[in-house]
Amino acid sequence: MSLFWRIFLLNAAMLVVAAVLLLGPVTVSTPVRPGEALAVGAGLGLMLAVSAFILRIGLAPLGRLSRAMATADLLRPGGRPAATGPAEMAELIGTYHTMLDRLEHDRASSTARVLSAQEDERQRIAQELHDEVGQTLTAVLLQLKRVADRTPGELREEVTLAQEATRGSLDEIRRIARRLRPGVLDELGLVSALRALAAEFPAHDVRVRTRVTGFPAPGDDDPGAPPSLGHETELVVYRVAQEALTNVARHAHASHVTLELRRVSDRVELRVIDDGRGIGSAAEGAGVRGMRERALLIGAELVVGPRQGATGTEVLLRVHDEAEGITS
Secondary structure (H helix, E strand, C coil), X not given: CCHXXXXXXXXXXXXXXXHHHHHCCCCCCCCCCHHHHHHHHXXXXXXXXXXXXXXXXXXXXXXXXXXXXXXXXXCCCCCCCCCCCCHHHHHHHHHHHHHHHHHXXXXXXXXXXXXXXXXXXXXXXXXXHHHHHHHHHHHHHHHHHHHHHHCCHHHHHHHHHHHHHHHHHHHHHHHHHHHHCCHHHHHHCHHHHHXXXXXXXXXXXXXXXXXXXXXXXXXCCCCCCCCEECHHHHHHHHHHHHHHHHHHHHHHCCCEEEEEEEEECCEEEEEEEECCCCCCCCCCCHHHHHHHHHHHHCCCEEEEEECCCCCCEEEEEEEECCCCCEEC
């Protein structure tokens, strides 16, 4: 029964009862007697209680919908209210579900385009840094070497310092280029790229341990090896690990970090665990939201929360075999 007819019939029933009482043997004296006032008050209270009960039941789906709309997050799909209740309510909730589906699809499409453009721009900048700036610094370094060979002894130390500064700048340019677009990911695969990422961890006072389980070693052509990840999925896993390690270096004040990649049954899991101060009640920043957006692109699940049983933070990325990007 629709909500309109429920409310209409309820009001009609109360009006009919009131009319029957007025036309029936029940009378109210003037002045009103205490017993008559009590009977009228009890009847009014009963009708109000029945009205409130029916309206609460009829409007309950609207309350659930309101709470769902207030807590909806396109980066965390799920938790939708059931399309139950009167016909109008069920239709309204169904329309809300359709709207969420469309918004999630549009956001995923736009995010995919933005991240694709971002990766292309990263690759272009990395290529220019490597080809233009890197080659220029290499030429400067060679020129300084020739100058150092002809420089008198009292000036050679200064030229040597300039050489070291140029060499350090060249190494930094190469490191930035690798972080922008990891060539090792395209050439040697995800496992080697994650090991290289851990080896280049920016905080030198933090020990990073890498564990890989269920993945073949680079160059292993064993036909019985588990399925590999597609390029899109490998890039998402790498970027999530990169952002997680960056957050540890900037905010965690940790002394140990574990970077783990493993295959378990029907999924692949990436874990980044630190023993730092934890995230506490801090709101999620742009880095974590960026990780969630990347995870949604391949249908993966991202969980960021406190470390179980100890202080610190754990970032867990679950990629199921049916997710986009995993190939046999």
